[in-house]
Amino acid sequence: MGVFQQPPKENMTIKVQQIDSCRWRIPREGAMRTEGLVFASAAMMEELRREQALEQVRNVATLPGIVGPSMAMPDIHWGYGFPIGGVAAFDADEGVVSPGGVGYDINCGVRLLRSDLHAAEIRPVLDRLADALFRNVPSGVGSHRRDLKLSLAETRKVLKQGAAWAVKQGFGEAADLDHIEAQGTIPGADPELVSERALERGHDQLGTLGSGNHFLEIQQVEAIYDEAAAQVLGLFPGQLTVSIHTGSRGLGYQVCDDSLRVMLKASRKYGIELADKQLCCAPLTSPEARDYLAAMAGAANFAFANRQLITAWVRESFEQVLGRGPADLGLSVIYDVCHNIAKWETHEIDGKMRRLCVHRKGATRAFPPGHPETPAAYRTIGQPVLIPGDMGRYSYVLVGTEGAMRETFGSTCHGAGRVLSRHAAMKKARGHDVIGELARKGILVRAAGRATVAEEIPEAYKDVAEVVKVVEEAGIGRIVARLRPMAVIKG
Amino acid sequence: MTDGGHFRLLAHTADIGLEATAPSREELFVVAARGLTFLLFGKSPAIASICRTVTLDAGDSAELLVTWLNEILVFSETAQVVPAAFLISDLQNCRLTATLAGEPFDPSRHVVERTAKAVTYHQLVVEERHSEWYARVYIDL
Numbered sequence: 001m002g003v004f005q006q007p008p009k010e011n012m013t014i015k016v017q018q019i020d021s022c023r024w025r026i027p028r029e030g031a032m033r034t035e036g037l038v039f040a041s042a043a044m045m046e047e048l049r050r051e052q053a054l055e056q057v058r059n060v061a062t063l064p065g066i067v068g069p070s071m072a073m074p075d076i077h078w079g080y081g082f083p084i085g086g087v088a089a090f091d092a093d094e095g096v097v098s099p100g101g102v103g104y105d106i107n108c109g110v111r112l113l114r115s116d117l118h119a120a121e122i123r124p125v126l127d128r129l130a131d132a133l134f135r136n137v138p139s140g141v142g143s144h145r146r147d148l149k150l151s152l153a154e155t156r157k158v159l160k161q162g163a164a165w166a167v168k169q170g171f172g173e174a175a176d177l178d179h180i181e182a183q184g185t186i187p188g189a190d191p192e193l194v195s196e197r198a199l200e201r202g203h204d205q206l207g208t209l210g211s212g213n214h215f216l217e218i219q220q221v222e223a224i225y226d227e228a229a230a231q232v233l234g235l236f237p238g239q240l241t242v243s244i245h246t247g248s249r250g251l252g253y254q255v256c257d258d259s260l261r262v263m264l265k266a267s268r269k270y271g272i273e274l275a276d277k278q279l280c281c282a283p284l285t286s287p288e289a290r291d292y293l294a295a296m297a298g299a300a301n302f303a304f305a306n307r308q309l310i311t312a313w314v315r316e317s318f319e320q321v322l323g324r325g326p327a328d329l330g331l332s333v334i335y336d337v338c339h340n341i342a343k344w345e346t347h348e349i350d351g352k353m354r355r356l357c358v359h360r361k362g363a364t365r366a367f368p369p370g371h372p373e374t375p376a377a378y379r380t381i382g383q384p385v386l387i388p389g390d391m392g393r394y395s396y397v398l399v400g401t402e403g404a405m406r407e408t409f410g411s412t413c414h415g416a417g418r419v420l421s422r423h424a425a426m427k428k429a430r431g432h433d434v435i436g437e438l439a440r441k442g443i444l445v446r447a448a449g450r451a452t453v454a455e456e457i458p459e460a461y462k463d464v465a466e467v468v469k470v471v472e473e474a475g476i477g478r479i480v481a482r483l484r485p486m487a488v489i490k491g
Numbered sequence: 492m493t494d495g496g497h498f499r500l501l502a503h504t505a506d507i508g509l510e511a512t513a514p515s516r517e518e519l520f521v522v523a524a525r526g527l528t529f530l531l532f533g534k535s536p537a538i539a540s541i542c543r544t545v546t547l548d549a550g551d552s553a554e555l556l557v558t559w560l561n562e563i564l565v566f567s568e569t570a571q572v573v574p575a576a577f578l579i580s581d582l583q584n585c586r587l588t589a590t591l592a593g594e595p596f597d598p599s600r601h602v603v604e605r606t607a608k609a610v611t612y613h614q615l616v617v618e619e620r621h622s623e624w625y626a627r628v629y630i631d632l
Contacts, residue, residue, distance in 0.1 A: 080613030
């Protein structure tokens with residue numbers, strides 16, 4: 001009982017051909033409709049060959065109507081259905097949408113706040129600030145703010161309006177919305193297509209961080225690589241920033257689960273052969289696909305509202321400890337990105353503009369300078385891309401590039417990517433005072449559960465510096481700044 | 492462990508797997524449910540003080556196992572219950588009726604070992620092997 005075993009090895013003989021120092025091709029064979037393209041260094045590829053993520057890249061390539069290769073970003077690791085770090089685009093007429101290509105945590109994403117504060121001036125009160133954040137932002141199982149109670153009718157408004165709902169309720173500023181992907185509202189959400197069970201799972205969880213790899217982090221800008229871009233983003237050396245990583249909580253999980261049941265039936269109905277049931281899908285022209293995308297948009301909007309509420313409580317926490325309001329502290333949103341989503345986008349394919357449904361599963365949109373969906377404030381530098389690392393090392397801020405637009409449907413990595421299973425991480429952490437060791441490095445941790453901290457030890461992740469190095473070398477993102485954690489709030 | 496079968500957890504880079512074997516398909520569903528409970532709450536002792544009867548259906552026998560396990564997951568999450576017992580009163584290929592029983596979560600007696608988002612269909616297996624039933628599921632954490 002409960003003994004961990006290595007999983008049975010499935011077909012591990014995936015052909016992989018090196019294209020250059022950061023690109024690998026999985027040639028088309030068998031039921032594949034296109035080839036696979038993996039962004040990774042040679043060292044990363046050596047690790048990847050030991051797990052099942054490459055097979056998942058191959059499986060995604062079998063889905064109908066896929067346009068371009070089945071891709072994986074350098075933070076690729078074994079997921080379920082799609083690999084984590086997977087990107088796949090589908091033709092509007094011939095293609096499909098797959099809820100497994102978005103995942104359970106719909107619109108899991110990252111938001112970065114800037115401030116006018118220098119990290120050094122905060123160090124003396126960092127303890128109090130971490131305590132205030134841990135108190136004001138609910139994290140861990142079952143915790144929620146007692147002063148936020150939503151009726152089901154109000155929750156449905158959240159699904160429709162996203163971050164704009166939160167701003168209307170006084171949680172933040174209208175200007176925040178200009179700095180969120182899709183302005184914090186994915187259009188076309190239909191709350192009536194979100195089940196009662198999803199609403200039941202989610203409505204107490206709005207404005208909560210959750211557990212697992214979700215976090216809230218106070219950081220300092222440790223290095224600037226692109227001064228001009230940093231200036232446009234409002235970043236400077238030694239500056240204090242705050243990152244929020246969370247998603248649509250139980251509501252999103254249930255929307256995904258409900259949709260998978262529908263899509264399993266739809267796959268049979270439309271005669272779609274599946275390499276893995278988790279890839280179940282429906283033609284984009286079908287009612288099943290339309291319903292999923294409308295429910296998914298609702299869950300994505302819930303996630304945007306979630307991060308907006310947490311932003312308000314971060315500002316509240318700073319005010320409680322420092323006695324200065326958000327305007328005085330310059331505590332504003334730099335950007336907020338989704339990394340689990342399917343979106344309608346227009347991309348140039350062989351000289352023609354085509355409307356595609358782009359799935360990003362653990363991947364971030366990275367639109368270039370001048371793109372109409374890049375916020376006006378960042379039009380000259382490209383869309384900000386926020387890449388969290390692990391709680392002991394660093395995170396990165398990048399911007400999108402033309403290279404990403406040409407090669408990856410404007411996508412790049414989303415994080416460091418795990419290398420150790422949770423069990424292996426727990427084993428490695430055994431006998432270590434993880435919180436004490438991080439404190440000695442100047443990183444305070446406040447966590448609802450010790451197990452989460454052990455599972456999330458820095459060694460459980462790839463070095464995110466290696467990941468963004470591959471991204472920059474491949475030209476699918478440009479590094480702007482590195483952020484070092486000062487205090488981490490975990491569920 | 493039950494008298495009628497056993498389960499074990501499988502390592503996965505980001506998530507976790509659960510493998511179960513039992514002499515009959517009915518027992519397999521109970522063993523898998525116990526495995527999920529162990530994964531969520533460890534060895535927390537629980538008594539059957541709250542019950543819920545459910546009828547579930549799915550496209551095939553394997554999908555029915557996922558539906559069943561997700562039902563238990565959502566029951567424990569929304570009712571804040573530590574599952575204690577599973578009584579399957581009717582099991583068809585694509586449909587089951589069962590009673591789930593458990594105890595309200597009490598932090599002085601119970602431990603949350605892990606939280607889970609959902610039981611997935613990834614590499615899902617439910618089959619009869621050498622005159623016993625075998626199942627494998629992966630759970631998104």
